[in-house]
Amino acid sequence: TASITVVAIDGPSASGKGSVAQRVAKHLGYGYLDSGALYRIVAHAAQQQNVSWQDAEALAALARGLHIEFHGEDVLVNGQDVGDAIRSEAMGKGASEVAVHGPLRAALLDVQHDFRQAPGLVADGRDMATVVFPDAAIKIFLTAAVEIRAERRYKQLLAKGAAADLSTILEDLKARDARDQQRAAAPLVQAEDAVLLDTSAIDLEQSVAQAIEIVANIKTIAL
Numbered sequence: 001t002a003s004i005t006v007v008a009i010d011g012p013s014a015s016g017k018g019s020v021a022q023r024v025a026k027h028l029g030y031g032y033l034d035s036g037a038l039y040r041i042v043a044h045a046a047q048q049q050n051v052s053w054q055d056a057e058a059l060a061a062l063a064r065g066l067h068i069e070f071h072g073e074d075v076l077v078n079g080q081d082v083g084d085a086i087r088s089e090a091m092g093k094g095a096s097e098v099a100v101h102g103p104l105r106a107a108l109l110d111v112q113h114d115f116r117q118a119p120g121l122v123a124d125g126r127d128m129a130t131v132v133f134p135d136a137a138i139k140i141f142l143t144a145a146v147e148i149r150a151e152r153r154y155k156q157l158l159a160k161g162a163a164a165d166l167s168t169i170l171e172d173l174k175a176r177d178a179r180d181q182q183r184a185a186a187p188l189v190q191a192e193d194a195v196l197l198d199t200s201a202i203d204l205e206q207s208v209a210q211a212i213e214i215v216a217n218i219k220t221i222a223l
């Protein structure tokens with residue numbers, strides 16, 4: 001795998017990780033892994049199969065039995081398209097609840113490693129640089145102030161035509177941040193060797209440009 005370049009992008013909810021990671025992957029001609037989708041898929045499958053979000057071992061067993069395929073926006077789980085179902089706020093919360101369990105995280109490691117294919121991979125999540133791809137050549141910690149992230153999520157929901165309340169979103173984000181940062185298993189933390197990219201004061205286009213510049217700089221030094 002030495003010739004496969006991994007770009008690991010971690011950060012809190014609604015910081016812009018997914019949008020930035022997808023565009024960087026496209027620019028580089030690399031594959032893309034949305035690791036958060038895996039936890040959303042498990043939360044959704046558990047709900048369908050009456051498995052508790054608190055049952056670590058049952059969730060791990062369930063995850064091992066899932067056949068997961070990504071085709072653009074479509075997400076097939078054992079042949080069923082769950083692309084829309086897993087994008088709900090409820091499944092975002094469910095994902096953060098199932099994600100606290102170490103056995104489930106371990107069960108999802110192989111699935112994530114399988115995304116590493118030539119010429120490279122851009123992976124976004126919470127523990128890409130720290131746990132899943134600790135030897136990634138490029139590590140970015142992408143963040144923004146929580147109030148800014150709340151506004152971004154708010155605008156995203158309004159654009160979808162969904163009902164949204166800014167103060168509720170802000171409180172939900174703070175709760176999600178706390179759960180992601182304080183859990184024992186693979187907590188959200190900036191890797192020691194990650195470059196910090198704070199997007200509070202820049203738009204999506206500028207965020208993508210800066211991420212591409214970080215990748216180019218590290219490649220120039222390392223290769």
Ligand code: CDP
Nearest residue numbers: 014015016017018019152199202203204207
């Ligand atoms: O994946 P994550 O939850 O971190 O965030 P996202 O869904 O990629 O981005 C949340 C929203 O913020 C999207 O609508 C992005 O277009 C927007 N965004 C922004 O307004 N400014 C940025 N610098 C980055 C993202």
Ligand code: CDP
Nearest residue numbers: 013014035036037039095096099125126127
């Ligand atoms: O879009 P947003 O950032 O809100 O969520 P996501 O990236 O789809 O992740 C949903 C939840 O899954 C997060 O709140 C985390 O608790 C969990 N997750 C994780 O534990 N590890 C990852 N690598 C990715 C997501």
